[in-house]
Amino acid sequence: MYSDKVMEHFMNPRNVGEIEDASGIGTVGNAKCGDIMRIYLDIDKNTHIINDVKFKTFGCGAAIATSSMATELVKGKTIEEALKVTNSAVMEALDGLPPVKVHCSLLAEEAIHAALWDYAKKNNITIEGLKKPKSDITEEEAIIEE
Numbered sequence: 001m002y003s004d005k006v007m008e009h010f011m012n013p014r015n016v017g018e019i020e021d022a023s024g025i026g027t028v029g030n031a032k033c034g035d036i037m038r039i040y041l042d043i044d045k046n047t048h049i050i051n052d053v054k055f056k057t058f059g060c061g062a063a064i065a066t067s068s069m070a071t072e073l074v075k076g077k078t079i080e081e082a083l084k085v086t087n088s089a090v091m092e093a094l095d096g097l098p099p100v101k102v103h104c105s106l107l108a109e110e111a112i113h114a115a116l117w118d119y120a121k122k123n124n125i126t127i128e129g130l131k132k133p134k135s136d137i138t139e140e141e142a143i144i145e146e
């Protein structure tokens, strides 16, 4: 059902954790499955390069694998490059996902966008091409903070 790459990232997820004083934090969830993903970005204000990225995911194996891969794909990239890391790019890098798990990769894309949105808001800047992310997960957010 899952590719070797998905299994590998699920068993050994990269970039798990938090960043203290992160430049931007994005939390998104899916009300239907109840999974939640939070991404922390450390961005260089001058170069706009993502120096570090960490995640915390309270969710299914595919959500963990997509978080892991998404963080790997944006690390060391500029904000503009990170915006191009779509859920399709994440899925491709993982050699695909079963159709019922496609939304897990959407969560990863959205969590990165949410973290970039937070960064832009904190710094009073506009990131070209970045739309306001959907992150309405008030109830679920409490779980990850426990």
Ligand code: FES
Pocket: 030, 033, 034, 035, 059, 060, 061, 062, 063, 101, 103, 104, 107
């Ligand atoms: Fe919903 Fe994976 S089942 S994020």
